[in-house]
Amino acid sequence: MNKTKLAIIGASIVTVITIGSAVKLIHTIDALNKQTHKLQQEIRALQDELNKSKAEVETKSIELQEKQKEIDEINKQLQEANKILNDLSIDISYDPNDLRKPSNASLAQIKKALEGTSLAGLEEAFFKGERVYGVNAMFLIGLVANESGWGTSLRARKYNNMTGFEVYTSLSRGRIFSSKEESILTTARLLSNAYLKPEGEHYNGYSIWDVNVKYSQKNGQPNTEWSKVINRIANDLVKKINNK
Numbered sequence: 001m002n003k004t005k006l007a008i009i010g011a012s013i014v015t016v017i018t019i020g021s022a023v024k025l026i027h028t029i030d031a032l033n034k035q036t037h038k039l040q041q042e043i044r045a046l047q048d049e050l051n052k053s054k055a056e057v058e059t060k061s062i063e064l065q066e067k068q069k070e071i072d073e074i075n076k077q078l079q080e081a082n083k084i085l086n087d088l089s090i091d092i093s094y095d096p097n098d099l100r101k102p103s104n105a106s107l108a109q110i111k112k113a114l115e116g117t118s119l120a121g122l123e124e125a126f127f128k129g130e131r132v133y134g135v136n137a138m139f140l141i142g143l144v145a146n147e148s149g150w151g152t153s154l155r156a157r158k159y160n161n162m163t164g165f166e167v168y169t170s171l172s173r174g175r176i177f178s179s180k181e182e183s184i185l186t187t188a189r190l191l192s193n194a195y196l197k198p199e200g201e202h203y204n205g206y207s208i209w210d211v212n213v214k215y216s217q218k219n220g221q222p223n224t225e226w227s228k229v230i231n232r233i234a235n236d237l238v239k240k241i242n243n244k
Contacts, residue, residue: 091242094138094234096208096227100196102130103137105241110137113237118151119144125181129188135196138237139208140188142230156180163187191215 092105105113110123119141126144130137147164148156155161160177162184167174177183194200195211204210208227216226 092138092238094136094238096139096231096234098206099136099139099191099208099211100134100206101136102134103238105130105137109241110141113138113141113241117145122151122180122184125184128181129185133185133188133192135188135191136234138234139230140184141237142233143187144184145233146226146229151180165190 092103092109093101094103095101105127107123107127110126111120114120114123122144126137126140129135129140144151144162147153148162151157151162155164155167155174159173159175160180160183161167161174162177162180165175165177165183165187166172175183175186177186191211194202195204195215196206197203202214204213208231209224212224212227213222216223
């Protein structure tokens with residue numbers, strides 16, 4: 001075979017190889033285009049879902065804003081109603097024969113009772129003590145004032161123990177509370193459940209003298225000075241509030 005024929009054959013082989021590579025490349029490009037098209041469709045679908053989600057979020061956000069406006073309006077009405085209630089001239093009461101009877105004192109009235117004392121600022125605790133646990137607020141204030149020296153005792157200042165809670169001797173530290181309000185409400189709950197309910201562990205009756213029997217003792221006997229002091233404080237508070 002001469003050189004001319006060999007050259008022609010070589011050129012043909014190159015041409016076949018080149019065409020085969022081109023065809024393969026074309027198929028690859030076509031597959032990639034299809035894959036790209038599919039991915040673009042998926043991206044558009046995700047974008048549509050995202051846009052739909054954004055619209056839903058915006059709708060929910062608008063609804064939430066409207067609800068918040070309604071809540072704000074209701075709170076405004078409640079504040080106005082509470083202000084009217086607090087301004088009403090209702091005489092409060094304290095009955096030492098039944099410490100469950102409410103004083104019916106408003107926050108404003110309790111605040112008035114505590115004005116000028118070291119217990120000022122704790123009116124909400126006494127208010128809750130009566131409303132939540134059913135213990136007369138004037139009695140609670142009297143008890144706290146008596147046990148803590150109107151909030152000036154070391155236990156009250158250092159440990160927030162306002163009621164002599166778990167104090168069994170003059171040297172007892174008693175329980176440590178995270179706040180003065182916690183101390184007052186814990187005592188109100190104890191009085192309600194253990195002293196002022198027939199099934200209570202220390203129940204002896206509903207009067208302050210009945211509670212005194214087990215709540216405050218001295219040398220194994222009821223410390224009657226405890227009830228005398230609290231009665232005096234509670235009655236003075238009632239006079240102070242009702243003095244219009």
